[in-house]
Amino acid sequence: MKQGYIQVYTGDGKGKTTAALGVSIRSLVAGHRVYFAQFIKGVQTGELSLADSFPQFTIVQYGEGRFIDGKPEESDIVAARNGLEICAEVLRSGEYDLVVLDEVNVALHYGLFDESEVIAALTGRAPNVDVICTGRYASPELVEEADLVTEMKKIKHYYAAGVRARKGIEF
Template sequence: MKQGYIQVYTGEGKGKTTAALGVSVRSLIAGHRVYFAQFIKGAKTGELSLPESFSEFTIVQYGEGRFIDGQPEESDIIAARKGLAICADVLCSGMYDLVVLDEVNVALYYGLFDLSEVMAALRGRAPHVDVICTGRYAPSVLIEEADLVTEMKKIKHYYAAGVRARRGIEF
């Protein structure tokens, strides 16, 4: 039985979700099953159509489709907590080879659920399951627990010049 690892993609730069999607596609091509949970997000993004091409890819959004800046609304908290409970079950079930917790770090930062709940879910996963946790603000406890941590650093971004998010590139 293979050993699963915890990866964290964090930082202010672009590419955290994109990197997790790249690993997901690579895993799918290798014949693995992937569960991709998106916290906070609820908008129609390109990756939502991946199950049309990959039957072993499951993606679920546990967000209200708005960016949280400041105090989250009760519906944000309910959606995130429901998602985390489902993800904890998915992680321990062993049904998936890779589980992505997209924007889990941001959800933690805004207090949508508690770090101890996330850590319990990660520690309770089936031994072969790889996990990727994405989002800015990765807590030090998660960084310490992880086997691989990559920090995306923004050097330059065309958003500063007024370029809006583009379909197929940013979403």
């Protein structure tokens, strides 16, 4: 049985979700099953259609489809907590080879659930399951728990020049 590891992609640079999607595709073409949970997100994005091409790819959004600016609304908390509960079961089941908790770091930052709950879900996973946690604001505790941590650092971004998010590139 293979050993699963915890990876964290964090930082203020672009590419955290994109990197997790890249690993997901690599895993899918190797014949693995992937569960991709998106916290906070709840809008139509390009990656949602991956399931049309890969039946072993499951993607679920646990968000209200809006940015949280300051204090989250109760519906944001309910959606995230429900998602984490489902993800904890998915992690325990061992049914998937790779589980991505997209934007889980941001959900933690906004207090949508407790860090102890996330750590318990990660440490309670089946031993063969790899996990990727994405989002800005990775906590020191999550970084300590992880086996691999990558920080995306923004050096330059075309958003500063007024370029808006582009379909197929940013979403």
